[in-house]
Amino acid sequence: MYTNILFATVSLLAVGNCYPGLAGGTLDGHGYRKPGPGDRRSPCPMVNSLANHAFVARSGKNISVDEMVNAIDVALNLSPLSSRPVVETAATTSTTGYPNTFNLDDLKQHGVIEHDSSLSRNDVFFGDNHRFDEVIYATTAAGLSAGGPVVSIATAARVRRARNRAARAVNPQFEFTPREDTFSQFESALYLAVFGNGTQGDAPMRWVDIMFREERIPYNEGYRRPTRMISNDDILELASKVAAAAPIFT
Numbered sequence: 001m002y003t004n005i006l007f008a009t010v011s012l013l014a015v016g017n018c019y020p021g022l023a024g025g026t027l028d029g030h031g032y033r034k035p036g037p038g039d040r041r042s043p044c045p046m047v048n049s050l051a052n053h054a055f056v057a058r059s060g061k062n063i064s065v066d067e068m069v070n071a072i073d074v075a076l077n078l079s080p081l082s083s084r085p086v087v088e089t090a091a092t093t094s095t096t097g098y099p100n101t102f103n104l105d106d107l108k109q110h111g112v113i114e115h116d117s118s119l120s121r122n123d124v125f126f127g128d129n130h131r132f133d134e135v136i137y138a139t140t141a142a143g144l145s146a147g148g149p150v151v152s153i154a155t156a157a158r159v160r161r162a163r164n165r166a167a168r169a170v171n172p173q174f175e176f177t178p179r180e181d182t183f184s185q186f187e188s189a190l191y192l193a194v195f196g197n198g199t200q201g202d203a204p205m206r207w208v209d210i211m212f213r214e215e216r217i218p219y220n221e222g223y224r225r226p227t228r229m230i231s232n233d234d235i236l237e238l239a240s241k242v243a244a245a246a247p248i249f250t
C-alpha cells in the first residue's frame, strides 16, 4: 500500500517534469522560436505552434504520425484518440518518400486537411493557402474581439460562418462540402477546447490571438497544459455546439 502511494507520487512528479509550463513554468527546451529559412510550416497555426516550441522538429520536416500525436498530447493534453485520425489523414499528403512521415508544408495540399474559408489563410484560388494572411486574419480577429476578452462558442461560431460567407462571395472556385464543414467545426472546437473552459468555450481572446498571429503557445500570458485530458467527446461536443450556434448549411 505504502509502496503504491510512493510509486504513484513519484510517477506524478515524473509526469509533471515532462510537461513544460505545467508546474514551475520552465519550458526546458520548448522555448518559442520563429521558423528559420528552410523550415517548413503548415496552414494550421496550432500545428505550427508545436514546431515553434520544438514539440515536433523545428525544421517541420519528416515528422512521423507518432511524433505529432505525442506532441499534441504532451503540449496540449489532447487525447490521441481525437488527434490520431486527423494526423493520419494529414500524413496522406506526404511528399517525404518515407511511409508515415510528412513535412508540415505538405498539409497545404488542397482538399485533404486544408480547405477554403480558413480563419487565417487565403483560399487556394488566390495562390497562397498556407501562410498567415494579415488581411484575412484581421477580419477574424475583429470578429473574435467583438465578443469581449473571452471567445464564447457563439462568437467562434459567428466568426466561422462570417468568414465562410466572405470567402464564398469572392472565390469563383469556392469549395465547401459537409466534409470541409466538419474540419472547420473541429478547428474552432480545437482552439476553444485548448484555451477555453472545458466544453463551455470562453477562451481568452489574447491567447487565441497569440496562437493565430505568432503561432506561439501563450505560456508567458499564463497558459498551462490542462491537468484534465481533453477527450474526443469534448471535441465532438464543442464542434457540434459551434455548428448548432451558426450553421453553415441550413
Ligand SMILES: *[C@@H]1O[C@H](CO)[C@@H](O)[C@H](O)[C@H]1NC(C)=O
Pocket (backbone or CB within 6 Å): 062, 064, 098, 101
Ligand atoms: C525520415 O523519417 C524516417 C522514419 O522516421 C527515417 O527512417 C528517415 O531516416 C528520415 N529521413 C530523413 C532524411 O531524416
Ligand SMILES: *[C@@H]1O[C@H](CO)[C@@H](O)[C@H](O)[C@H]1NC(C)=O
Pocket (backbone or CB within 6 Å): 197, 198, 200, 202
Ligand atoms: C467554467 O465553466 C463552469 C461550468 O459552466 C463554471 O462554473 C466556471 O465558473 C467556469 N470557469 C471559468 C474560469 O470561467
